[in-house]
Amino acid sequence: MTLESIISVRNLHVSYRDRKVLKGINLDIYKNRITAIMGPSGCGKSTLLRCMNRMIDLSEGARVGGKVLYRGENIYSPKIDPAQIRFRIGMVFQKPNPFPKSIFENVAFGPRINGYKGDLSALVEQSLQRAGLWDEVKDRLHENAYMLSGGQQQRLCIARALALEPEVLLLDEPCSALDPISTMHVEELIRQLKERLTIVIVTHNIQQAARVADYTAFLLQGELVEFGETSRMFTVPKDKRTEDFITGRFG
Amino acid sequence: MIRQDEMFSPGLQNRQRRNRIFKWIFLSANLLGLVVLAALLVKVMRDSWGWLDLQFISSFPSRFPEKAGILPALYGTVYLMIITAVFAIPLGIGAAVFLEEYAKKSKFLSIIQVNIYNLAGIPSIVYGILGLTVFVRWMMLGRSLLAGGLTMGLLILPVIIVTAQEAIRAVPQSWRHASYALGASKWQTIRYVVLPSALPGILTGIILALSRAIGETAPLIPIGALTFIRVIPGSLFDSFTVLPIQIYNWTSRPQDDFRAIAAAGIVVLLVVLLGMNSIAILLRNKYQGRIKEV
Amino acid sequence: MVDSAGKGFRREKGVEILLALAASVSVLVTIGIVVSLFSETAGFFKEVSVKEFFTGTKWTPLFSPAHYGIAPLVAGTMLVTVIAMIVAAPLGLASAIYLSEYAPDGVRRLIKPVLEILAGIPTIVYGYFALTFVTPIIRAVFPQTNVFNALSAGIVMGIMLIPMISSLSEDAMTAVPNSLREAAYALGATKLEVSYKVVIPAAVSGIVASFILAFSRAIGETMIVTLAAGSTPKLTFNPLDSIQTMTAFIVQVMLGDAPFGSIEYKSVYAVASVLFVVTLSLNLIGTWIVRRYKEVY
Ligand SMILES: Nc1ncnc2c1ncn2[C@@H]1O[C@H](COP(=O)(O)OP(=O)(O)OP(=O)(O)O)[C@@H](O)[C@H]1O
Ligand SMILES: [Mg+2]
16 A cells, blocks of 8 residues: 655744744655654644644744645645635644533534535534544533533544544644543544544654554654654664653653 | 535635624724724814913913913812822722731622722712712711812722732732741731832822822712812812813803813813823833733 | 730731721721612602602602602613613624734734723713714714714713723633634634634623623713713603713702702712612622633633
């Protein structure tokens, strides 16, 4: 099977005000694969992820140089509306952030604003199914989303993103606010979703990367130290720093 | 599988156009404020043109607009503010210190706090009636400067308390601990650590409260601030007038010339307020700088 | 040693008591307002039946035959305040949305002081502006307009309230966590959609509170209506007509020479009591809502 690159990061530089946080990143995200971005806290993982759907535009003081190609087109070209990119590339955040609305309305939000032409209830059901939440909430769709547990809220946020049928789903440490059981659920879910879409997951949890990712990128102080198949990287790391990080010998 | 492009029609161009249109609508709501402010200033400037001169500042009210002036109103305003300040500032700061530093969190405290917030929302004319009843009649102070000053003091008390509370709350807890560690008592800590560092914030609040008081008309009407004052008040128990009352009196007359001197009075009032607010802004900037250093 | 410690302790205690007294003044003020209002109001209701006061439709305490139905004053007050809210609510909210969601820092720093200045202008100045600037414009458009009319006072009062609604609503909107905005943007929402589908619904209680507090402020506003809205108590919904508000009536009697103890004098207290109860209730509701949404986040 040939690997098709759906997102290509080319010589990406990002700075906040005068502080450089990403220094010339080159990276390919392969279609229908799970790519993990790992690295110590503050190394620029979230920044890199937010560059892939232009959420970085919302970070105050952030300046972006270089290119991010999505299906061959530079998403930073002036004729691109960031909303259009975000519509195609979904995102799930570190802390579950459901809207203070009903479970149904949360999932229906994206389809509504983007002019969904089909049957909305069916789409909501389908998205909740795919997020593995349907059985738990099917009788309480009109309850406020804040009634759900943290893990359920995070899966709701995944369902909300899935409702737009994105081609790529970006997950920024989706399990860091969750307990081990919920984390397991979400990881299982991510593996299933791989069939339909491409996933990029940020994590600083080495085991998580090893468990779910096909490819792993190791980021250190704004530089991409190593990128490759997870199995290879975790067995024969090329870079000394990667090895130190994986074996936990790192600061 | 269904392609998303067939199932969704985001219509982003239209949505972004609507976004831009509304952005301008939202902005113009703010520009309207600017326009009104400009119109208001231009209007009073033009109306008062030629009337605002030294004679106006230094004369007594008169039946003849060209001879009329605001001297007693200016004095009245200054005296009234002094009384108001002397009365309200210590009370307000004292109350704030008590609420922030001494009072235990309790049901009673929260009632006092809600009470203070609500006092700030009571119509000023009601304060006037309070002043008339309690100060003018029950305490038999008459329609005097003192009665007016006390009334105005009660009116701005909640503002002073609330702003002083905020300033005191902004003093880092660690400074208090440091003071206690040096063996200072509670009152010494408040006196030498808390109040000095909260001072700029408290002063800002005081100035804002006093500039509100300077512009207030309604509470002084029941107190009976007069408009035809031919002498400058010499004691706490003399009758008095103030700038806004004088402006009100002139505005309520139909003749254009009286409107003109009303406008001249407004210019004087606004200049006084502008001066006070500039001081408050200067203080606030200094204050914000200090908190950042911490 | 023991002595001086005892002295220090006594001084500490003394200071605390003094400060407690200062704090209790605020409670005394409330009690003072209630007692002074209700003292004369009670006297008023010895002479006028409660039924007439609340159900009568004529208010003519200064003429004979005197009627004491408060309805015309309430209607006048409502007419002006409703006009004010029609002006202030949408504009104040729009201003808040701009400041909280759209404004770049630089523009914000320009607009905020303008709003603060508008909020700090004395109401007497607004009254002058209504009477000498806005009223002539209205009369140029609608020649049948009375020199004193509810519309002019209402519009200017609305403008006066914009900064208040704007800043309270903005507070409520900035209290909405950014994570909610990000969630919406990540689904491809435009800024406008984020504003009205996420931020406003999440801030709705604070926005409603700002409306309530502004409404209460409008009911108690005195000088604009006294100067520009007239002194003819009338049951009318015609904004071009001269009316009288509760506050303007109080001023009218206070400027006259109604003697202490006369029925006209007492009627002021009855009207002021109504004013007090209404504005206090609105304020309590408003601040209660604000406290509640502050607890949510
Ligand atoms: N909006 C911002 N303004 C200024 N600096 C920022 C901003 N966001 C992030 N940074 C800084 O940029 C660097 C990279 O941040 P980023 O959030 O990408 O790191 P991260 O790898 O995701 O860390 P974590 O694991 O803690 O989430 C950090 O040092 C951070 O302090
Ligand atoms: Mg991060």
